Amino acid sequence: xxxxxxxxxxxxxxxxxxxxxxxxxxxxxxxxxxxxxxxxxxxxxxxxxxxxxxxxxxxxxxxxxxxxxxxxxxxxxxxxxxxxxxxxxxxxxxxxxxxxxxxxxxxxxxxxxxxxxxxxxxxxxxxxxxxxxxxxxxxxxxxxxxxxxxxxxxxxxxxxxxxxxxxxxxxxxxxxxxxxxxxxxxxxxxxxxxxxxxxxxxxxxxxxxxxxxxxxxxxxxxxxxxxxxxxxxxxxxxxxxxxxxxxxxxxxxxxxxxxxxxxxxxxxxxxxxxxxxxxxxxxxxxxxxxxxxxxxxxxxxxxxxxxxxxxxxxxxxxxxxxxxxxxxxxxxxxxxxxxxxxxxxxxxxxxxxxxxxxxxxxxxxxxxxxxxxxxxxxxxxxxxxxxxxxxxxxxxxxxxxxxxxxxxxxxxxxxxxxxxxxxxxxxxx
Amino acid sequence: xxxxxxxxxxxxxxxxxxxxxxxxxxxxxxxxxxxxxxxxxxxxxxxxxxxxxxxxxxxxxxxxxxxxxxxxxxxxxxxxxxxxxxxxxxxxxxxxxxxxxxxxx
Numbered sequence: 001x002x003x004x005x006x007x008x009x010x011x012x013x014x015x016x017x018x019x020x021x022x023x024x025x026x027x028x029x030x031x032x033x034x035x036x037x038x039x040x041x042x043x044x045x046x047x048x049x050x051x052x053x054x055x056x057x058x059x060x061x062x063x064x065x066x067x068x069x070x071x072x073x074x075x076x077x078x079x080x081x082x083x084x085x086x087x088x089x090x091x092x093x094x095x096x097x098x099x100x101x102x103x104x105x106x107x108x109x110x111x112x113x114x115x116x117x118x119x120x121x122x123x124x125x126x127x128x129x130x131x132x133x134x135x136x137x138x139x140x141x142x143x144x145x146x147x148x149x150x151x152x153x154x155x156x157x158x159x160x161x162x163x164x165x166x167x168x169x170x171x172x173x174x175x176x177x178x179x180x181x182x183x184x185x186x187x188x189x190x191x192x193x194x195x196x197x198x199x200x201x202x203x204x205x206x207x208x209x210x211x212x213x214x215x216x217x218x219x220x221x222x223x224x225x226x227x228x229x230x231x232x233x234x235x236x237x238x239x240x241x242x243x244x245x246x247x248x249x250x251x252x253x254x255x256x257x258x259x260x261x262x263x264x265x266x267x268x269x270x271x272x273x274x275x276x277x278x279x280x281x282x283x284x285x286x287x288x289x290x291x292x293x294x295x296x297x298x299x300x301x302x303x304x305x306x307x308x309x310x311x312x313x314x315x316x317x318x319x320x321x322x323x324x325x326x327x328x329x330x331x332x333x334x335x336x337x338x339x340x341x342x343x344x345x346x347x348x349x350x351x352x353x354x355x356x357x358x359x360x361x362x363x364x365x366x367x368x369x370x371x372x373x374x375x376x377x378x379x380x381x382x383x384x385x386x387x388x389x390x391x392x393x394x395x396x397x398x399x400x401x402x403x404x405x406x407x408x409x410x411x412x413x414x415x416x417x418x419x420x421x422x423x424x425x426x427x428x429x
Numbered sequence: 430x431x432x433x434x435x436x437x438x439x440x441x442x443x444x445x446x447x448x449x450x451x452x453x454x455x456x457x458x459x460x461x462x463x464x465x466x467x468x469x470x471x472x473x474x475x476x477x478x479x480x481x482x483x484x485x486x487x488x489x490x491x492x493x494x495x496x497x498x499x500x501x502x503x504x505x506x507x508x509x510x511x512x513x514x515x516x517x518x519x520x521x522x523x524x525x526x527x528x529x530x531x532x533x534x
Contacts (some may be wrong), residue, residue, distance in 0.1 A: 049470045074461045342474035343501020
């Protein structure tokens, strides 16, 4: 599997000029991999970073150039061929992993080995009015550009979905002076990714900054006049059903779907993402898949065998890309560190270390000023922390988890004590 | 146009052209300077763009805020007296000299 691509051959074709695709190409060159690399994207943009689209870019705090990953000189100097605006619609692959990819344009790309860094796409709402102009998702640069173009023209925004993207955008739009209402279908904000105490903190933060938040609230339809959005009609309980929340812009942030179509067409195993092993290698034993599109063995040290996750994060794209680069160059090397995430929502800075799912105990630490953190334990072991404006706790927990360390929950409950000093590392051989 | 000199922990230097107003981190990443990881893209969330500023130039920079200071306590390589997160350093008119630490993660 660790075979280098053939000298002078077409080399590695990376489909998806995403964070994962860029990280894979640059990791390979950093490891001294000499074979040809083509990094192919379907957008008409140079490879760019997404996280700021809902935050600094939306608020005009950073410009487009700041989002660009690498200079043209970098790509040329490192002999990475970057192709824009080509969408692969079909792939023929031989058992050895080489093959031909066909683009919608008619262009053809041959490869010795294939990497899928195809990411995920925004889930669409299946309700009447969801296709009206003014109903937007926020995933790609073009989405952000359209949103930015409309922002000066609107006053009332409804954000459907109280997850990271929805809340980041809601806070950005509120900062820009818009009246913002967030509809969250579940009982908690960001219920999928943070613990309940953190959801409560986020709710208080957004309410305090003038964002209206409706929990357990779903949209029945988007109301239009002509081809213009004017509101969102609520579904659900009798008291709310039929109520229309004014909106001249609707932002839909109800999660993503991994792009698995090419993998399915290739006959690769797919189960909530493209199934890969701990080396990011797919079920055919040669193709690699990295990033939001991949379903991987849980990389947290000490995870149950067979426990699998799909991680939507920059950190995972970068770390998994390194593992894939080791596999492609025939090196040994494991997934480093533990999953971590961040989300800036207005003035609030959330940093998450580890995966809190399945926790059975929470320790909340109220620090100085706005500093706050929640440590999550399962079976007496620290598994994660959600930290708000609290880099010291975040960095301490991230380091402890990565090294298999323990932090006593009772001692941690005293917020004046340093988690770094409370960390007990395993005795090494 | 000014320049930034990045020296790695083994002493090897490379000089990169920089635009005033950009951050030192952005400049490094765009040119693929090894030793700067910058996972979070400059939102002060990851402490993987740690640099040690030439002590002779440390006073030329705006002082750091509490968040940056606290992040540096968790950096993968122990901080030094003139450690900074390069995402928080704006390129100005001065040709800066920084050293990258042995590891960022």
